[in-house]
Amino acid sequence: MQLHDRLYTLYDEFDTESLRAHQEFVDLAPPVDSPVALQYWESASDELAAHKDEIRAAFPAHDAFADVAARATRDQAFTALDLYGKYGRAVNVLVLDVDETLRSAGSTDNEIPRATLHLLTEFHEAGVPIVICTGQTLENVKGFLSQGLGNELVHSGRLSVVYEAGTGVFTPGHGADTKRLLYEDLGDDVRGVFDDVRSRVHTAAPEDIRRGCHLQGNEFNVTLKPNYETGSERARGLIDSALVHLLGLLADCVGADPAAVRAYYADADPEIAAVVAASSAAVGDADALGEAAAETLSRIDVGYYEGDAAEIASRELNKVVGVQAALDVLGVADPFALVMGDSKSDLRVMEHVDDHDSGIAAAPEHASTRVLEHVATTDELVFDAGAADEILRTAWALAQFA
Structure with a gap:
């Protein structure tokens, strides 16, 4: 039976919606100092493990299916499988715009949703570097990253910030390369x-x-x-x-x-x-x-x-130049990036990875016209406003298939 057919069977014959609900509860509601809350969390964790074991027993040749179903919807899983068939590899670096991409003034009250933050930590723990690529000042970015992702992740050596749309690159934990001021060579x-x-x-x-x-x-x-x-x-x-x-x-x-x-x-x-x-x-x-x-x-x-x-x-200070500098500091020699953004400055990064066969692009539904046109002609990875986790779940499933 083909892999696509087995994936259909997975989503048709198992209650994957409940599985994802248990996974989300375990991920986003960790045990606290309350006996009742701890009991709920432990019960959900046990049920999650049992659901996954049931899927693993049904698909012994496809160990990744349980983790795919726990985080990805049917559509996200099939999109991931199509991406794997097209590119044959997983995303090995995330390149992420912030405003109106990871967060949205209209739908997330300008906060990065907890589900998105948790998925970023999952990628980080899996060894995938993260490049935050923004027009904001460095101080603004450092503040919400430390609060949302935690100082341990920010200073892990696997996170870099391209700030002010390419004016500089900040990569904590890399000695003399921690801060690169890209404007110094501007005429x-x-x-x-x-x-x-x-x-x-x-x-x-x-x-x-x-x-x-x-x-x-x-x-x-x-x-x-x-x-x-x-x-x-x-x-x-x-x-x-x-x-x-x-x-x-x-x-x-x-x-x-x-x-x-x-x-x-x-x-x-x-x-x-x-x-x-x-x-x-x-x-x-x-x-x-x-x-x-x-x-x-x-x-x-x-x-x-x-x-x-x-x-x-x-033109000499842009997100493409900044991302290339960040990848150099992070030591990503053969990148296959997931680039997420909404503006023309993000579009240049998307076009760069497309021209060099080094990544895929995703955009929110309210992105600029040219960004949406590019995404539509590549892999059609468009997500709802404030729902960047939709694409991160797809990328996570791609990683499991790879």
Whole structure:
């Protein structure tokens, strides 16, 4: 009988839903100093072990089935089996965005759910390194990681943080390599562009942008965010205007025709092209850029996130560069990564692992359009908002099959 057929039998003939309920209770409700609570936990633990033994006895040639059924639904298990058939290997490193990926403002109150945190500890205990890849500052990330995952895991030597979207990499427990500042090699000419744009981004902006947007970012990133509900009509209009404003400032900084700069970035990104076309701003010919301006712009990325943000960032400081540095410190020589994220900065990492056959990608259902298009054309690993554990369970099942 084929493995797929045996898996069908497993989920058809055994109460896997109860098995997963017992596993979740044992995982997330450890024994406490209460005789009643301890009794409940011990009873659930005994029942869990009995369920697993029953499955192992029914499938002696497939010892992994019990652990797969204890954590993965039927759909997750079959997706994992398909991934194993396609790639023939397990995920050996997790590359994870935080905001709107591991946690969601709308569905998890900006907290990483306990089920997700527990699964991360399970991967860690199985020897799988974790790379947290975020636009947040290092201090913000260190705080919630220590609280959620515990200092022992954070300082185990198998966790790395790519922070501020690639500005630096923090990998506790690696001596001189614990902190790598990736911006140290960035040229003064590019730094000068960010300094200039940041100094004028509000003072030179139209009144609606001055009043309706706030500034985020660092020395190598300038981001305008709306002061209104993300995704609302008002926020969308503001961010569209902010994008055109940033392109104009970039043109001033590099001494180029604003219409040519708009054309340069519109040619590279259809979403930017649509915003510029809908505005009253003229679009010229990107070939009209001077050689010096074109060289500088080739090192500066413009990001547009509908109703959420417009930004400029250094192409030399991005999540791909940060992840590669993290993997180097962690000693992952032959990565097969699970990359989870929702934004275009995450998309670059997804495209990188796809181009190099070194991983798979997953995204929440509310991710940016281009991210969802990439995921749809690879392995269709889309999960509900705030439910990153859905994909982690699939990756766990993949590991058991492998």
